[in-house]
Structure formats: C-alpha cells, structure tokens
Amino acid sequence: MVRSKVTIIISLLIFGVCMSLFFPFPNNEIMDARTIFMSFPIRNYNGYIIWGIIGSFLFLVAMILLVIGLNKYRLRAVFIMVIVYSLLPTFLTTMYQETLASGVKAISYDGNGNCTFQEINDNKINGECNLVLYNRSNEAVTFELEFLDSYYWGDEARTESIMNLAGPYRISIEANQKKSINLKELLDLSDVSNHIISGTSNNIHLKLRDEEIERKL
Structure with missing residues (x-):
C-alpha cells in the first residue's frame, strides 16, 4: 500500500x-x-x-x-x-x-447572523440584527460587540457597521450557554454620508472585544 x-x-x-x-x-x-x-x-x-x-x-x-x-x-x-x-x-x-480558552477566546459564532435595514426618511433607518453566539467555557463571559461591514466589488457604502452608532453593545453569556442576540435600533444617519438605504445582509461579520483580546469573526 x-x-x-x-x-x-x-x-x-x-x-x-x-x-x-x-x-x-x-x-x-x-x-x-x-x-x-x-x-x-x-x-x-x-x-x-x-x-x-x-x-x-x-x-x-x-x-x-x-x-x-x-x-x-x-x-x-x-x-x-x-x-x-x-x-x-x-x-x-x-x-x-x-x-x-477563557474570555472572548471561548466564544464561537456560526457565521449565520443577519441584519435588516428599512429607511424611514433621508436621515433615519430602522436596523435589526440577529445572531447566535456560544460561550464554550466554564465561566461567564462579558464582552463588547461591534459590527463589521461586508465588502462588495465597487461598493464602499457602510452597511452593518452603521449599527455601531448605537453601540458598543455589551453582551454577557453564561458558562456553556448559547445565546440568541436580537438588536433593534433607530439609527440617525445625518452625519454618515455613504450608507445603505434598505436591504438585508446575511453572514455578517463581528468584532468581539474584552479587556485582553480582540477577535474578528
């Protein structure tokens, strides 16, 4: 053989x-x-x-x-x-x-989160994001969550990151627990020149940060 x-x-x-x-x-x-x-x-x-x-x-x-x-x-x-x-x-x-692993290193994400945006007027948008995170450690973990834009060819408009205008979001997950996270925000975009107007983003990217480390997922 x-x-x-x-x-x-x-x-x-x-x-x-x-x-x-x-x-x-x-x-x-x-x-x-x-x-x-x-x-x-x-x-x-x-x-x-x-x-x-x-x-x-x-x-x-x-x-x-x-x-x-x-x-x-x-x-x-x-x-x-x-x-x-x-x-x-x-x-x-x-x-x-x-x-x-401990802290934010113990957090896993399946990559299946999504965000939906709906225009209200020229300066305001309703944003809603849903995702699931899993704390695999034996201790509770608290961290800050931010959204990262998904980039597309020829399109540099801000998408998911506009949710950070209402952040940062502080999330706590108990030991060995899976947590469904739902965030709804009324976003004032009067100071953001180039942004999404409406639509849905799938497989969104995240940044998780605690006192010791920062991760991009």
Whole structure:
C-alpha cells in the first residue's frame, strides 16, 4: 500500500503548513475573501492574496505527494485527506475553547447572523440584527460587540457597521450557554454620508472585544 514513507511524511508536513497559514482562530482569516480554494483566500476586494495563492499551490503539491507515496487506495486517501483537512481546524478550535480558552477566546459564532435595514426618511433607518453566539467555557463571559461591514466589488457604502452608532453593545453569556442576540435600533444617519438605504445582509461579520483580546469573526 505504501510506496514511500518519506514522501507521505513530507506530504503531511506540507498539509500542516497549509493549515497554519489561514487557521480560523482566533480570527476568521477569510471573512473578506471573494474567491476561496479550500481554506485559502485567493482574492478579496483589494485584489489577489499572495499567501492564499502560495497556500493553494502547496496544498496541491501535498496532494500529489500523497498520491505518489501510495501504491493503491489513492483516490480514497485523497478523499479522506480533504475531509480531515476541512474538519480538523474546527475540531481543534472547539477542543481548545472547551478546555483551555477563557474570555472572548471561548466564544464561537456560526457565521449565520443577519441584519435588516428599512429607511424611514433621508436621515433615519430602522436596523435589526440577529445572531447566535456560544460561550464554550466554564465561566461567564462579558464582552463588547461591534459590527463589521461586508465588502462588495465597487461598493464602499457602510452597511452593518452603521449599527455601531448605537453601540458598543455589551453582551454577557453564561458558562456553556448559547445565546440568541436580537438588536433593534433607530439609527440617525445625518452625519454618515455613504450608507445603505434598505436591504438585508446575511453572514455578517463581528468584532468581539474584552479587556485582553480582540477577535474578528
């Protein structure tokens, strides 16, 4: 089954390097990416990302070396490696958060939050955001929450971040608890020159901050 142990070991080492390049903790390294290959951001609103391209190339090299190092079960090995590579960062992050993490490092977010905006007049908008956060530690956690804009090609208008006009939002979550957060605000945008008028944003991005650390999710 194994043709070359050395080749397989080199392949696994390269996989480890690839995973470390854009490991999704403590920050979401690919949240602004417009083009993604596996866990590598290839392009964002500023252009191409060199380390994402290098990581993609190394990932393909690791796959080729894995195939070369085996006599049979090659397709099966490639499939298993893709699954492991996709799931292992989440598993390692969850394990760390449930054992060693404290404060805002123990907070996880599934990325499925959304915000809805409805214009009232030229200067005022109703904003409502819904999201779910999970405190995986054995201690209660209190932190400040801010909203980050989602960027689109050719559109630099402020979107979710206008909710910060009514913030910062101070959130507390009990130990090992999941909390649904609903924020409704009447926003005065008279001093904001370029902003969303109405619409819905999905998969919103967040900034969480406590006394020791800041995270982008």
